[in-house]
Amino acid sequence: xxxxxxxxxxxxxxxxxxxxxxxxxxxxxxxxxxxxxxxxxxxxxxxxxxxxxxxxxxxxxxxxxxxxxxxxxxxxxxxxxxxxxxxxxxxxxxxxxxxxxxxxxxxxxxxxxxxxxxxxxxxxxxxxxxxxxxxxxxxxxxxxxxxxxxxxxxxxxxxxxxxxxxxxxxxxxxxxxxxxxxxxxxxxxxxxxxxxxxxxxx
Amino acid sequence: xxxxxxxxxxxxxxxxxxxxxxxxxxxxxxxxxxxxxxxxxxxxxxxxxxxxxxxxxxxxxxxxxxxxxxxxxxxxxxxxxxxxxxxxxxxxxxxxxxxxxxxxxxxxxxxxxxxxxxxxxxxxxxxxxxxxxxxxxxxxxxxxxxxxxxxxxxxxxxxxxxxxxxxxxxxxxxxxxxxxxxxxxxxxxxxxxxxxxxxxxxxxxxxxxxxxxxxxxxxxxxxxxxxxxxxxxxxxxxxxxxxxxxxxxxxxxxxxxxxxxxxxxxxxxxxxxxxxxxxxxxxxxxxxxxxxxxxxxxxxxxxxxxxxxxxxxxxxxxxxxxxxxxxxxxxxxxxxxxxxxxxxxxxxxxxxxxxxxxxxxxxxxxxxxxxxxxxxxxxxxxxxxxxxxxxxxxxxxxxxxxxxxxxxxxxxxxxxxxxxxxxxxxxxxxxxxxxxxxxxxxxxxxxxxxxxxxxxxxxxxxxxxxxxxxxxxxxxxxxxxxxxxxxxxxxxxxxxxxxxxxxxxxxxxxxxxxxxxxxxxxxxxx
Numbered sequence: 001x002x003x004x005x006x007x008x009x010x011x012x013x014x015x016x017x018x019x020x021x022x023x024x025x026x027x028x029x030x031x032x033x034x035x036x037x038x039x040x041x042x043x044x045x046x047x048x049x050x051x052x053x054x055x056x057x058x059x060x061x062x063x064x065x066x067x068x069x070x071x072x073x074x075x076x077x078x079x080x081x082x083x084x085x086x087x088x089x090x091x092x093x094x095x096x097x098x099x100x101x102x103x104x105x106x107x108x109x110x111x112x113x114x115x116x117x118x119x120x121x122x123x124x125x126x127x128x129x130x131x132x133x134x135x136x137x138x139x140x141x142x143x144x145x146x147x148x149x150x151x152x153x154x155x156x157x158x159x160x161x162x163x164x165x166x167x168x169x170x171x172x173x174x175x176x177x178x179x180x181x182x183x184x185x186x187x188x189x190x191x192x193x194x195x196x197x198x199x200x201x202x
Numbered sequence: 203x204x205x206x207x208x209x210x211x212x213x214x215x216x217x218x219x220x221x222x223x224x225x226x227x228x229x230x231x232x233x234x235x236x237x238x239x240x241x242x243x244x245x246x247x248x249x250x251x252x253x254x255x256x257x258x259x260x261x262x263x264x265x266x267x268x269x270x271x272x273x274x275x276x277x278x279x280x281x282x283x284x285x286x287x288x289x290x291x292x293x294x295x296x297x298x299x300x301x302x303x304x305x306x307x308x309x310x311x312x313x314x315x316x317x318x319x320x321x322x323x324x325x326x327x328x329x330x331x332x333x334x335x336x337x338x339x340x341x342x343x344x345x346x347x348x349x350x351x352x353x354x355x356x357x358x359x360x361x362x363x364x365x366x367x368x369x370x371x372x373x374x375x376x377x378x379x380x381x382x383x384x385x386x387x388x389x390x391x392x393x394x395x396x397x398x399x400x401x402x403x404x405x406x407x408x409x410x411x412x413x414x415x416x417x418x419x420x421x422x423x424x425x426x427x428x429x430x431x432x433x434x435x436x437x438x439x440x441x442x443x444x445x446x447x448x449x450x451x452x453x454x455x456x457x458x459x460x461x462x463x464x465x466x467x468x469x470x471x472x473x474x475x476x477x478x479x480x481x482x483x484x485x486x487x488x489x490x491x492x493x494x495x496x497x498x499x500x501x502x503x504x505x506x507x508x509x510x511x512x513x514x515x516x517x518x519x520x521x522x523x524x525x526x527x528x529x530x531x532x533x534x535x536x537x538x539x540x541x542x543x544x545x546x547x548x549x550x551x552x553x554x555x556x557x558x559x560x561x562x563x564x565x566x567x568x569x570x571x572x573x574x575x576x577x578x579x580x581x582x583x584x585x586x587x588x589x590x591x592x593x594x595x596x597x598x599x600x601x602x603x604x605x606x607x608x609x610x611x612x613x614x615x616x617x618x619x620x621x622x623x624x625x626x627x628x629x630x631x632x633x634x635x636x637x638x639x640x641x642x643x644x645x646x647x648x649x650x651x652x653x654x655x656x657x658x659x660x661x662x663x664x665x666x667x668x669x670x671x672x673x674x675x676x677x678x679x680x681x682x683x684x685x686x687x688x689x690x691x692x693x694x695x696x697x698x699x700x701x702x703x704x705x706x707x708x709x710x711x712x713x714x715x716x717x718x719x720x721x722x723x724x725x726x727x728x
Binding site for chain 1: 365523556568
């Protein structure tokens with residue numbers, strides 16, 4: 001499995017209104033990669049109703065909205081196509097089928113962002129053409145659970161994604177190939193070599 | 203057959219922790235025929251568990267039990283529950299250390315004498331000097347397999363990332379440039395292979411070329427039949443008799459069962475956060491402020507080095523991920539030269555990060571996103587990186603305390619790690635940023651990123667050595683001033699941090715302490 005978000009980020013839920021962790025949630029464990037990243041990630045905490053079937057409340061336009069936000073968090077305009085962003089968003093939407101806290105977080109987050117956009121610019125977020133304007137709105141909510149859920153998904157979905165490593169020039173796991181001892185660990189030609197390579201005594 | 207000792211055997215040395223200090227001590231004692239039980243909170247890993255995957259290994263081997271960051275450093279906000287980045291497992295942080303094996307410099311043992319009083323700091327001379335430690339440094343270098351003069355092993359070959367730093371430093375007129383000393387085999391040695399330039403040193407060395415007690419000291423100790431290692435054993439409390447001598451430890455095993463292991467001597471080596479926490483949690487009616495804490499210094503003077511990262515985008519590809527993570531050092535700035543605006547010095551250590559970690563650290567915390575970050579990551583292939591490792595002055599209020607209400611999964615009060623940089627640290631960091639800017643610009647970089655400190659992997663000083671009992675927790679042998687048969691055997695003994703990575707000094711101190719313990723046990727003094 002490439003994208004191991006579920007196992008890496010602990011099951012911390014954030015009250016999306018107050019954005020404060022409950023005592024129980026703190027006790028449950030704040031001590032994994034989310035702490036490392038400074039994330040306050042909303043994750044699945046199952047309530048008694050969690051397993052009940054739920055109507056899928058997100059519309060296509062919500063999905064489009066989320067994908068736009070994702071692309072604004074880590075914009076790679078001509079560098080990446082939309083697919084990895086879509087994968088991250090769809091992964092988060094899938095989680096909402098069993099996680100009603102996350103579902104609410106997303107619905108409220110989207111609605112609040114559009115409200116801000118309409119108040120500030122007179123139109124919904126996805127209609128704003130300036131990246132700077134969209135970024136400014138995201139900066140206002142960057143510490144909240146809604147934003148950090150999407151950002152956390154992207155950190156793993158874009159930068160811990162083996163499929164995308166070659167795009168960035170990162171080569172990932174190397175031991176299976178014997179490391180780089182015979183595969184270019186010192187292949188730069190634009191700066192001088194290790195002085196010992198030319199026989200210099202160091 | 204694995205050795206098993208009885209819980210009621212009160213002739214044993216009990217060692218808490220199996221890292222650089224505890225693992226080394228266990229083996230040194232075992233080689234002298236002294237029996238010990240090592241209680242290790244983490245599990246036992248094998249080389250099969252090691253993956254070349256930053257996040258996967260972070261989740262697998264890190265100490266992630268509940269802790270809190272506080273104080274004025276950025277991590278109080280950006281890493282609120284991860285003040286330190288250390289390992290929970292047999293071998294401790296020698297599993298993920300990078301292998302840099304430097305000796306402390308003479309002046310670093312004499313911080314107070316060298317610098318005098320420094321406002322806001324609580325500095326002190328070590329009760330030992332470099333000369334006292336030199337023979338043990340040499341032993342440590344032989345045992346660990348450190349490249350350089352002692353072993354005769356050549357330093358590692360220079361990889362791309364280090365060649366960037368080396369050439370930039372040379373162009374800036376520096377000349378203390380070297381790919382060692384490293385406790386990483388550059389040739390096959392001691393039953394372990396030479397470095398294959400795999401990278402991922404800090405995710406655990408897949409082939410065992412880097413020294414670790416996980417696969418050197420611990421198996422050697424066990425082979426003697428004189429040492430029993432009990433993984434998944436978290437020590438809750440050290441107990442003592444009516445005279446104030448310690449007589450055993452209470453620990454919880456993997457099944458949640460609580461045991462008391464009797465002991466003749468207890469050696470604490472749980473790292474500079476856990477060791478003082480254990481002493482503080484071992485309070486009793488006789489030791490109301492915690493064990494061995496008549497000075498009030500237990501948990502204080504927490505040092506984690508003055509650190510920062512710098513990443514530069516180079517004009518040509520570097521592929522920094524190829525090869526040893528930290529095999530390359532520039533030491534020109536490590537000397538004491540107060541004319542720079544700060545006392546003591548710092549090392550420049552080449553440090554490569556993979557794309558997954560760089561994306562998290564380039565701008566750490568919740569604000570680390572946006573076009574700037576994304577565009578920088580697109581240039582990953584062109585990046586070269588360095589880690590700054592400088593002296594961190596002891597300060598009284600930088601300390602480990604027990605949380606008033608929060609408890610960890612064992613029911614123990616969680617630790618709160620308070621750290622606020624001294625103005626000396628701030629000045630040093632700014633100087634280092636400027637030095638690195640010059641170095642990277644000299645090789646053509648036009649885009650340079652300054653990163654703040656990572657969660658600390660070098661944790662020191664919280665049970666410090668002192669000549670006088672009122673100034674610290676242990677004496678020059680690591681023996682508690684207050685409790686004769688209680689020892690501290692890890693980096694928490696450090697009186698000053700120096701600018702060197704601490705592992706070699708921890709190992710040298712453990713070898714020296716084992717020699718002292720051997721004599722004292724044989725003479726009946728203990």
